[in-house]
Amino acid sequence: MDHEIVIIGGGAGGLELASRLGRKLGRRDGPEKxxxxxxxxxxxxxxxxxxxxxxxxxxxxxxxxxxxLARRNHFGYTPGEVVAFDPLGKRLTLAAIRDDDGSVVVPQRELRFRHAVLATGCGSNFFGTPGAAEHAWVLERAEDAERFQRHLLAAFTRAAFADERSLSVAIVGAGATGVELAAELLEAHAILQDGLHADQRFRLDITVVEAAPRILAGLPEKISRQAQAELEHRGVRVLVGTPVTAVEKDRLLTGNGEIPADIIVWAAGIQAPASNREFGLDVNRANQFVVDDHLRTSAPDVYALGDCAACPWIDGRLVPARAQAAHQQATYLERTLLTLLRGQAPSDKPFEFRDFGSLVSLGEHRGVGNLMGGLLGRSFFVEGLIAKWMYMGLHLDHHRAILGLRGTIVLALARLLQRRVSGRLKLH
Ligand SMILES: Cc1cc2nc3c(=O)[nH]c(=O)nc-3n(C[C@H](O)[C@H](O)[C@H](O)COP(=O)(O)OP(=O)(O)OC[C@H]3O[C@@H](n4cnc5c(N)ncnc54)[C@H](O)[C@@H]3O)c2cc1C
Structure with missing residues (x-):
């Protein structure tokens, strides 16, 4: 069966695009197209x-x-991992779906399309560091994060009963992911400690290791300074200008010596999967699909958005790999695809990324960031609770795009009430 539009990847960008298109096309045409x-x-x-x-x-x-979400927003959905893509033959292959025991639930399939949008995101970039892929945890998928959480809980329990009563975590990379993870781990530990008997309380030592001369290197210096001061004030060891040369099971090796750690997390950079190179499209060194300023790949009728797309921006730079970019690109492609579905030529207007600034969460009540624009077109520094609320606003905005306003309000209230009863930390 041929599909008018196939969107591959239902993340920050792809899911918003599918939801917007489905709602525009309506109950009858949306799932069809x-x-x-x-x-x-x-x-x-x-x-x-x-x-x-x-x-x-x-x-x-x-x-x-x-x-x-498909039923609610009137788009079609099929589970499956795209393992082969033929842009000129306009077809793709989905891997067989298997049960937990390995038995085939659905055999390998082929889909045909008229227009395709690649929105498959990125994974981790280990920069060829020996041992990193084997010994470090990554946060690429929800499943990774859940597995990490179970490992962390076991490590917390072990530390609470061990003679030494301490646990050390090393985070490689002090971009938003590394910094936010450090802050969140501190909170989780603090909540857990409150519920433990004095004999079982343990110390959590977190080290954040960054190769660049400052943390959050992509953001204004003031944000880096503030975030570093906040982390250090709460006991996190922050090492900048310290490239990690190798990762071993229980330590990091750096030019300045070893950093022992019970748990190692790699949050040092992103890269698209090497399999993108087999998709018959132009890719860059980070395996991202090269797109023009209309988000068109090198093949006709194939578009790419979000982290998997290398999209030109200003001063020879690429649009940054951020949720807000994926969101803006989804809005842009919605218009393009609707026009194409009507049989008209899409507008000549190129995609222009507007940077609204960046916000970094430093725990439940704290954040830091900058907001771009405003009346004077300048950048404003925000911090504390206000920055945290704005940060949460981004999450709500994503929910609004896929659940609508009423659905988002109900969900936010339900979550709030649930937290009131079961607490903020999941311990099972
Ligand atoms: C811990 C963390 C914190 C972050 N914080 C921020 C932040 O504060 N602000 C911000 O702007 N950005 C943040 N980011 C970055 C942001 O998450 C990404 O820029 C954004 O999710 C990119 O959206 P996307 O749609 O391109 O890809 P993703 O959201 O990664 O979605 C990709 C989707 O494609 C699916 N997929 C992948 N491969 C295949 C395949 N072969 N077949 C089928 N499906 C496939 C995946 O299952 C996934 O659903 C953060 C990232 C992390 C990891």
Whole structure:
């Protein structure tokens, strides 16, 4: 069967695009014309994965089933991982779906499309560091974050009963992911300590290791300074200008010596999967699909958005890999695809990324960031509770795009009440 539009990847960008198109096309045409494919049966907004990892957000509660979202927003959905893509033949192959015991639930399939949008995101970039892939945890998918959380809980329990009563975590990379994870782990530990008998309380030592001369190197210096001061004030050891040369089971090796750690997390950079190179499209060194300023790949009728797309921006730079970019690109492609469905030529207006600033969460009540624009077109520094509320606003905005305003309000209230009863930390 041919599909008018196939969107591959239901993350921050792809799911918003499918939802917008489905709602515009309506109950009758939406599911007919738009098909979303994702390898996972449920969606968790990726910027919350550090919370899932620390246990301060329950992925089972946070996760939204694609099948339910498809019904609600009038698009089609099929589970499956795209393993081959033929842009000129306009078809793709989905891997067989298997049960936990390995038996085939659905055999390998082929889908045909008229227009395709690749929105498959990125994974980790280990920069060829020996041992990193084997020994470090990553936060690429909800499943990774959940596995990490179970490992963390076991480590917490071990530390509470061990003679030494301490646990050390080393986080490689002090971008938003590394910094936010450090802050969230501190909170998880603090909540847990409150519920433990004095004999079982243990110390949590967190070290954040960054190769660049400052943390949050992509953001203004004031944000880096503030975030570093906040982390250090709360006992986190921050090492900048310290490239990690190798990762071993229980330590990091750096040019300045070893850093022993019970748990190692790699949050040092992103890269698209090497399999993108086999998709018959132009890719860059980070395996991202090269797109023009209309988000068109090198093949006709194939578009790419979000982290998997290398999209030109200003001063020779690429649009940054952020949820807000994926969101803006989804809005842009919605218009393009609707025009194409009507049989008209899409507008000549190129995609222009507008940077509204960046916000970094430093725990439940704290945040720091900058907001761009405003009346004078300047950048404003925000911090504390206000920054945290704005940060939470981004998450709500994503929910609004896929659940609508009423659905988002109900969900936010339900989550608030649930937290009141069961507490902020998931300990099972
Ligand atoms: C811990 C963390 C914190 C972050 N914090 C922020 C933040 O504060 N602000 C911000 O702007 N950004 C943040 N980011 C970055 C942000 O999450 C990404 O930029 C954004 O999610 C990119 O959206 P996307 O749609 O391109 O890809 P993703 O959201 O990664 O979605 C990709 C989707 O594609 C699916 N998929 C992948 N491969 C296949 C395949 N072969 N077949 C089928 N399906 C496939 C995946 O299952 C997934 O659903 C953070 C990221 C992390 C990890």
């Amino acid at each position: 738009v098909l979303l494919v994702d390898r996972s049966p449920y969606h968790v907004w990726k910027p919350t994965l550090h919370e899932v990892a620390a246990g301060t957000l329950d992925a089972r509660q946070e996760g939204l089933s694609y099948a339910i």
